[in-house]
Amino acid sequence: MRVTRNLRITAGVPLAAAALIALGAGTASAAIPVNKPMNGKATYYTDAGYGACGTRINASTQLLVAVSHTWWTTANPNNDPLCRGISVKVTYQGKTLTVPVKDKCPSCDSTHIDLSQPAFARFAPLGQGVINGLTWQFVRTGLAGQAIPLSAPITGSTLSG
Template identity: 50%
Template sequence: MMFLSIKSLTLATLLAVPGFAFTGDVTFYTPGLGACGRLNGAGDLIAAVAAPIYNTFPGATANPNLNPICGKKAKVTYQGKSVTVNIVDKCPGCGATGIDLSPAAFVVLAPQSVGRLKGATWTIL
């Protein structure tokens, strides 16, 4: 029997594990036309995931509009509160595992005045 350490797993491998929870910062942004080619607004429950996750999602190609992560749901949890969002964009400034939410999604977790939620978890559903 072979065991893999977490260090030997690639991001693409982790993305294929159902229910794998990422830990990272949560921020919010002003939505518009996202990497998935969809137009969204501040009142939509949407998210932009960290660029490394978006770019290495299984089945991703050079055309970001066709990325299989587009339209998937993610559950974001912070201090006992959760929100479910649709993934519609990628976030180049979110580090390796952060997620950027629309204002409507962010305020489910905390007031916008907080600005950044450190240590939140999120899972692609």
């Protein structure tokens, strides 16, 4: 009888932990705080293929951003509000760049963004690897989720500084 009781208690612990994780995930995936500046850091990546929004990306050649998994709110990221005209406006040392959200960063915390290689290079040499102390915010854009090709002209409203 004692073995059965311990087995039930032991089996219940993982189930309780899974329930707490599921409940906690709901609060981590809060509404997108559009126009709310955040202080954080940026790294860069070079993935190519399909981004979390279900469109083809090339982080080596396009200006785009992957944001933390904590901001995604749907089970199917292709249907997530982040994929519908949401961009990230990044400011660092007097320069500002707005790039569309096209991907998810599974290892980023909520204030860490993963810029495409050319977007990162607008702010710092690639050899630096990490930019600390930048400000970024989600913004609504008319880009309709389109990644900006590296060859696209940069206007005063997209890059300044």
